[in-house]
Amino acid sequence: MSGRTMRRQVLLCIWVFSLGxxxxxxxxxxxxxxxxxxxxxxxxxxxxxxxxxLKSGKARVYTGDSAEHIELNKERGVLLIKxxxxxxxxxxxTTPCALHFQMILEHPMEFYTVVVEIGxxxxxxPTFERSEMRxxxxxxxxxxxxxxxxNAIDEDAGVNGLHSYTxxxxxxxxxxxxxxxxxxxxxxxxxxxxxxxxxxxxVVLTLVAMDGGEPQLSGTMQIVVTVxxxxxxxxxxxxxxxxxxxxEDAPIGxxxxxxxxxxxxxxxxxxxxxxxxxxxxxxxxxxxxxxxxITLQGSLDYEKRKHYEIxxxxxxQGGLSEACKVIVEVLDVNDNKPSINxxxxxxxxxxDVKPGTVVTMMNIQDPDSNESGRVLCILNEHIPFSITxxxxxxxxxxxxSDLDRERASEYNISITCCDEGVPxxxxxxxxxxxxSDVxxxxxxFERSSYEAYIVENNTPxxxxxxxKATDADWNQNARVSYILEDSSVNGVPVSSYLSVxxxxxxxxxxxxxxxxxxxxxxxxxxxxxxxxPPLSSNVTVKITIQDQNDNAPQVLYPVQTSSSVVAxxxxxxxxxxxxxxxxxxxxxxxxxxxxLSYKLQKATDRALFEVGLQNGEIRTIRQVTDKDAVKQRLxxxxxxxxxxxxxxxxxxxxxxxxxxxxxxxEFTDFTHDKEYNDNLTFYLVLALAVVSFxxxxxxxxxxxxxxxxxxxxRILYHSSLPVIPYYPPRYSDTLGTGTLQHVYNYEVCxxxxxxxxxxxxxxxxxxxxxxxxxxxxxxxxxxxxxxxILDEPDSPxxxxxxxx
Numbered sequence: 001m002s003g004r005t006m007r008r009q010v011l012l013c014i015w016v017f018s019l020g021x022x023x024x025x026x027x028x029x030x031x032x033x034x035x036x037x038x039x040x041x042x043x044x045x046x047x048x049x050x051x052x053x054l055k056s057g058k059a060r061v062y063t064g065d066s067a068e069h070i071e072l073n074k075e076r077g078v079l080l081i082k083x084x085x086x087x088x089x090x091x092x093x094t095t096p097c098a099l100h101f102q103m104i105l106e107h108p109m110e111f112y113t114v115v116v117e118i119g120x121x122x123x124x125x126p127t128f129e130r131s132e133m134r135x136x137x138x139x140x141x142x143x144x145x146x147x148x149x150x151n152a153i154d155e156d157a158g159v160n161g162l163h164s165y166t167x168x169x170x171x172x173x174x175x176x177x178x179x180x181x182x183x184x185x186x187x188x189x190x191x192x193x194x195x196x197x198x199x200x201x202x203v204v205l206t207l208v209a210m211d212g213g214e215p216q217l218s219g220t221m222q223i224v225v226t227v228x229x230x231x232x233x234x235x236x237x238x239x240x241x242x243x244x245x246x247x248e249d250a251p252i253g254x255x256x257x258x259x260x261x262x263x264x265x266x267x268x269x270x271x272x273x274x275x276x277x278x279x280x281x282x283x284x285x286x287x288x289x290x291x292x293x294i295t296l297q298g299s300l301d302y303e304k305r306k307h308y309e310i311x312x313x314x315x316x317q318g319g320l321s322e323a324c325k326v327i328v329e330v331l332d333v334n335d336n337k338p339s340i341n342x343x344x345x346x347x348x349x350x351x352d353v354k355p356g357t358v359v360t361m362m363n364i365q366d367p368d369s370n371e372s373g374r375v376l377c378i379l380n381e382h383i384p385f386s387i388t389x390x391x392x393x394x395x396x397x398x399x400x401s402d403l404d405r406e407r408a409s410e411y412n413i414s415i416t417c418c419d420e421g422v423p424x425x426x427x428x429x430x431x432x433x434x435x436s437d438v439x440x441x442x443x444x445f446e447r448s449s450y451e452a453y454i455v456e457n458n459t460p461x462x463x464x465x466x467x468k469a470t471d472a473d474w475n476q477n478a479r480v481s482y483i484l485e486d487s488s489v490n491g492v493p494v495s496s497y498l499s500v501x502x503x504x505x506x507x508x509x510x511x512x513x514x515x516x517x518x519x520x521x522x523x524x525x526x527x528x529x530x531x532x533p534p535l536s537s538n539v540t541v542k543i544t545i546q547d548q549n550d551n552a553p554q555v556l557y558p559v560q561t562s563s564s565v566v567a568x569x570x571x572x573x574x575x576x577x578x579x580x581x582x583x584x585x586x587x588x589x590x591x592x593x594x595x596l597s598y599k600l601q602k603a604t605d606r607a608l609f610e611v612g613l614q615n616g617e618i619r620t621i622r623q624v625t626d627k628d629a630v631k632q633r634l635x636x637x638x639x640x641x642x643x644x645x646x647x648x649x650x651x652x653x654x655x656x657x658x659x660x661x662x663x664x665x666e667f668t669d670f671t672h673d674k675e676y677n678d679n680l681t682f683y684l685v686l687a688l689a690v691v692s693f694x695x696x697x698x699x700x701x702x703x704x705x706x707x708x709x710x711x712x713x714r715i716l717y718h719s720s721l722p723v724i725p726y727y728p729p730r731y732s733d734t735l736g737t738g739t740l741q742h743v744y745n746y747e748v749c750x751x752x753x754x755x756x757x758x759x760x761x762x763x764x765x766x767x768x769x770x771x772x773x774x775x776x777x778x779x780x781x782x783x784x785x786x787x788x789i790l791d792e793p794d795s796p797x798x799x800x801x802x803x804x
Contacts, residue, residue, distance in 0.1 A: 028079070029117040032087040037080055040070060040116060043103065044077025047112060051077040057105030061114075062343055064363060069099060070116060079114070087118045088155035095157050102363070104343055109358050111343065111394075122160035122213025126152040128221035135223065136319035138231040139197040145234060146176070148313055148323040149187040150277055152209030152219055163212035167205055173225075175207075186311075186323060189223065197227040231269040231318020235261040242312075242326040244294070248302040249333045256285070259292035261314030261322055268317045277311045277323070285310055285328070294326060302332040303367035334372035334421025339365040340429045343394075350436045351405040359385070360397040360431060364417050372421030380414040387415065397431075405435040406472040439477040439531025443469040445539040452507065455546045456515040464498070467505040467539060469527035479530035480505075485538065489521040498543070500525055507541065515547040516588045549593040549642025555650045557584040567653040570632075574624045580609065580654055583616035585638040587646075595641035601649065602635035609654070611636055618652060628656050 028041045044051050053059075054074045061072045069090075071082035091097030099116040128150055135147055154162040165187050167175040172193045177185045187207070195203070203225040210218040237259065244257040263270040274292040276285065284298040285308070294310065308328040315321035345360040366373045377387050377395050384401040397413060411433045418426040445467060452465035471478040482505040487494045499508050505525070521543055528536040558568075558581065568581045587594040598616040603609055608628060610621050618634065632654040639647040 025113040025115065027115040027117065029119060030081075030085075031119040031121050032085050032090075033121055033123055034081045034085065036082065036084065040079035040081060042076075042078050043072070043112075043114065049077070051075070053105065057107055057110070059103060059105050061101055062104050062111070062341075062363070063101040064341055064365060068101075070101065070114075072103060079116075085118055087120050087157070088124060090118065092155075093157075097157075102343070104361075106344060109344055109361055111361070120157045120160050122156055122211060122215070122217060124155040124160075125217035126154040126162050126209035126211055126219040128152050128207075128209070128219055130221065132222045132224060134226065136226045136228045137191070137195060138228045138318045138320075139195045140230055141191055141195060141320070143191055143194055145191040145320065147173075147189040147191070147319075148277070148321055149189050149207055149223065150221065151185075151187055151311070152221075154209070154211050156211060156213065160211055160213040162209060163216075164210050166208045166210070167223075168208070169205065172203060173205060195225075195227045201227045203227065226319075228318060231265055231316060231320060233264040233269070233316075233318075234320030235263045235272045235314040235316050235322045237261045237312075237314055237322050237324035240324050242324065243329070244326065245329045245331055246296065246300065247331040247333050248300040249335055250296055250300065252296055252298070254296045256294045256296060256328055257326060259287070259294065259312045259314065259324060259326065261292070261324070263316045263320070265316060265318065271317050272314050273316075275313050275315065277313045284308065287312060300330050302330045302369070303336065306330050332369045332372060334368050334419060334423070334425060336366055336368050336372075337425040337427045338375045338417040338419055340415065340417055340427050341365065342429070342431075345431060347432065348434045348436055349399075349403070350438060351403040352438045352440070353399060353403065355399050355401055357399045358396050359399065359433060360413075361390075362395045362397070362415070364393050364395055366419050368419065368421060372419055374420045375417050376420070377415060377417040379416075380412075383411050383413060385411070385413055403435055405437045405474065406441060408435065409474075410434045437474040437477055439473055439529065439533075439535060441472040441477075441529075442535035442537045443471045443480045443527035443529050444537060445469045445527060447539070449539060450541040451544065452541060453544050453546050454509060454513060456513045456548050457550055458509050458512055460509060460511050462509045464507045464509055464543070465541065467500070467507065467525050467527075467541065469505070469537065469539075471529045473529065473531065477529055477531040481528050481530070483526045483528060485524035485526050487522075487524060489523075490518065494521070494523045497521070498523060513545045515545045515590065516551065518545060520544045547590045547593055549589055549640060549644070549646060551588045551593075552646035553585045553587045553596055553638040553640055553648045555583065555585045555638060555648055557582070558650065558652055560650060567655045568618075569655045569657065570620065570624060572624045572626060572628070572656060572658050574620055576620055576622050578620040578624075580618040580620065581652060583611070583618065583636050583638065583650055583652070585616065585648065585650075587640045589640065589642065593640055593642040597639050597641070599637045599639065600634060601637045602633075604629060604632045604634070608632065609634055618654075624656055630656050632656060 024047055026041070026043060026046050030038075030040055043049075044054060051074070054072075054077055059072060059074050061068060061070060067083065069081070069083045069085050070079050072078075073080055085099075087097050090099075097118040097120075099118065101114055101116075102111045103114055104111045130150060133150060137145075137147070149165075152162055152165070154160075165175055165177060167173060167189065172191060172195060173189045174192045176188045176190050178188060179185055189205070189207075205223040205225065207221045207223055208218055209220075210216055238261065242257050242259060246254060246256055259274055261272050261274070263272055273289045274287050275289065276287050284296070284300070285294055286297040287294050287310075292312070292314070294312075307330060310326040310328060311323060312326055313321050313323050341363040343361040343363050349357070349359055362377075364375045364377060366375050375393075377389075379385055379387050379397070384399055384403060385397055386400040387395055387397050390396050397415070413431045413433055414428060415431065416426055416428045418424050446469070450465065450467055454462070454464050467482065469480050469482075471480055481502045482500045483502065484495055484498065484500045489497060495510070497510055497513075499510055500506070501508070505527075507525075523541050523543065524538050525541055526536050526538050528534050570578065570580050583598055585596055585598075587596055596616075597613050598611045599613070600606070600609065600611045605628065608621060608624070609618055609632070611618055611634075616636070616638070618636070634652040634654060636650050636652060637647050638650070639645050
C-alpha cells in the first residue's frame with residue numbers, strides 16, 4: 001500500500017500506577033475500506049510485550065458499547081481488521097476520525113489505550129439530493145442576477161471531499177462559488193446575459209460537482225430554467241447568517257429563530273416563500289414557508305451532534321431567491337446516567353491476599369459534558385474494599401484491609417457512580433466476591449482439659465470418653481483428625497491402655513483396668529486439621545479408674561496354716577472385757593469397698609466371747625469360770641462394705657487355762673482336729689488304695705511296730721531327754737490391752753511314756769512361742785521369734801502360745 005494511502009504512527013507511553021499495573025497508549029493510522037484481516041500494527045512489538053505475555057494474560061480488546069472493527073491476534077501479537085471500516089458511516093463530518101479502544105491483560109491486570117486514526121479514501125462521488133432543479137426566471141432579470149443552486153454532498157473528507165463545480169452550457173449563465181461564514185462555499189448561478197423568452201423560453205443546464213481525489217469523481221444535476229416575464233427583483237435576506245441555541249431536551253415545536261427576507265417587487269412578485277434547501281435536515285427542523293419561523297420537529301441529542309447548519313432559501317413568485325444560513329447550537333443537559341462497564345472482575349479471591357490487591361477494573365462512561373460528565377464512584381459501607389480512580393474514566397476496586405473468610409465468606413460489593421449534574425444521575429451495579437479459605441486456624445478443643453472416669457474390670461474396647469475439637473476453617477482445612485501422643489504410664493506406652501478414633505475423637509480402652517494396679521494417669525490427644533501444612537493443638541485428658549469391690553478381705557492375723565495351730569491363752573481369772581486377741585484384716589479395695597466389719601459366726605461358747613464390729617478385737621463378755629472348757633474355737637467373718645459385699649473367715653483357737661501344763665493336754669486334740677479336717681480326703685483315697693494290700697502285710701507291720709517300740713524305749717531310757725524351754729505368760733492384763741508384762745521360762749521333757757516326763761521352771765526370757773512339730777513324736781521345741789523384740793530380761797512382751 002502506498003505511503004499516501006497508508007501511514008502508521010506509533011506513540012507508546014507507559015507509566016506505572018500506584019496499584020502496580022501499567023497503562024500505555026499506542027496510536028496507529030490506517031485508511032478506511034481496508035480488507036478484512038489486514039494488518040493494523042504489531043502491538044506486542046510496539047508495547048515491548050512478549051507474545052507469551054499476551055497468551056498468559058488472556059489479552060483481549062475492549063471497545064465498550066461500540067462495535068469491534070479491530071481484533072487482536074494473540075498468536076502473532078498484531079492487530080487486524082475485523083470488519084469493514086467506513087469512515088463516513090463511523091464519523092460522518094467529524095474530523096479527524098479515530099477508533100478508541102483498550103487492550104486488557106490479566107495476572108497481573110494491565111490495560112493499554114489504543115487509538116486508530118481512520119484516513120479517508122476517495123470512495124464517494126459528489127451527489128446532489130435532487131437530480132433536477134427547476135427555476136422560473138423572468139426575462140426581465142438583470143444581468144448579474146444570482147440563483148442559488150443546491151450544494152452537492154461528498155461524504156469524503158479533506159482533498160477527497162467536494163472540490164469544484166462546473167456549469168454547462170455557459171451561454172446565459174456562469175457559475176460562482178462565494179464563500180460564506182464558516183468557510184462554506186455556496187453554488188450560485190449568475191446571469192451574465194439577459195434572457196429572451198421569445199428566443200428561448202426554456203434553458204436546460206448541467207451542473208457538475210467534482211471532488212479532489214485521485215481518480216477524480218463527480219456528480220451531476222440538471223437545471224431547468226423556465227423564462228418568465230416581468231419579475232426583476234430578487235428577495236434579500238436581512239442577514240446572511242443566523243444563530244440559535246437550543247437545549248437537547250427541548251420539546252418538539254420549539255421555535256429556534258425566524259428568517260426574514262424582503263423583495264422590492266410588488267404584488268405577487270413580492271411574495272416570499274422560505275424553504276430549507278438541505279433536505280436531510282428537514283427531519284429535525286421545519287420552516288414556516290410564509291413567515292420563515294424555524295421550529296424543532298425532531299429530537300436532539302447533544303452526544304450525537306452538537307451543532308447544525310441550516311440552508312434557508314427565500315424565493316419570490318418570480319423565481320428569484322436569496323440564500324442564508326442558520327447555525328443551531330445544541331446545549332447539553334444532564335440526561336445520561338453514568339454507564340458502568342466491567343472490564344475485568346474476579347469472583348473469588350483468597351483470604352490471605354495483601355491489601356491493595358485489584359479485584360475489579362471498570363470503565364465508567366458518561367457522554368454528558370462538563371459537570372454532567374464528571375463521575376464519582378463509591379462503595380457500600382463496612383466492607384474491606386475501596387475504589388480508586390486510576391485514569392480518566394477508569395476505576396479499580398481494591399482490598400484495603402486483611403480478609404478473614406471465617407468472619408465473612410463472601411461480599412456483595414455495591415458500586416454506585418454519580419455524575420455532578422443538576423439533578424445528579426447515578427447508576428449502580430452489585431458484584432459478588434467469594435473468599436477462598438486458607439488454613440489459618442488450628443483446631444480448638446471445647447475444653448482446656450478433660451477428665452474421664454472408668455470403672456475397673458472394664459471390657460476391652462469400651463468407649464470411655466469423647467474429645468471434641470472444632471476448626472473455623474472450611475472443607476478440607478476444617479477436617480479434624482485425632483491422634484494419641486506418645487507417652488508412657490508406669491513405663492508402658494499409653495497406647496497399650498487406650499486408643500482414640502481418628503475421626504470421632506472417641507477414646508476406647510485397649511485393656512481391662514485394675515484399680516489396685518493403677519488409679520489414674522494422663523494422656524495427651526492432638527487434634528490436627530487436613531490443611532497443608534496442617535495445624536494442630538493438644539489437650540490433656542486425665543483418666544481416673546474407679547474402684548469395684550473385686551477383692552475379698554485378707555486376714556493378716558491370726559495366720560492360718562495347715563501344719564500348725566495357733567492358740568490364744570486366756571487365764572481363768574480374766575474379767576469381762578478381757579482382750580483375748582485382735583483379728584487384723586485388710587482389703588486392697590478403696591472407699592467403702594475397703595470398710596471392714598467383724599462378726600462372730602460360730603463359737604464353742606457364744607456367751608463367753610464377742611468380736612468388735614469395727615476393730616476386730618475379741619474380748620470376753622463375762623468373767624471366765626472353772627467350768628469353761630479349756631479349748632475354745634471361734635469363727636470370725638470379716639466383711640467389706642461393697643455391693644455386693646465380700647468376706648473372709650478365720651478360725652481362732654483359744655485356750656482357757658491358768659498354767660501351761662493344763663493347756664498342754666489339749667494340744668493333741670487341736671492338732672488332730674486340724675489334721676483330720678485337712679487330710680480327710682487323702683486318707684479316704686489312701687484307704688481305698690491299700691485295702692487289698694493290708695491283709696497280706698498285717699503280720700509284717702505288727703512285728704515291725706513292736707520291734708520299733710522296744711528299741712525306742714531303750715534309747716530314751718539310756719540317753720538324756722531333750723529339753724524344750726517354755727515361757728508361760730503372767731495372766732495379768734496390762735492397761736486392759738491383753739498384753740502380758742512378763743514371761744516365765746519352763747523346761748519340759750515329754751516322752752511317749754508320760755511317767756518319764758519332767759518339768760522344771762527356768763528364768764525369765766525373751767518372747768517365745770510353743771510349736772509342736774508332728775515329726776518329733778510329741779517333743780516340743782522352742783522357736784525364737786524372728787524379730788527378737790526383747791533384748792533385755794524382764795522386758796514386757798506380748799506372748800501367744802502356739803499349740804500343736
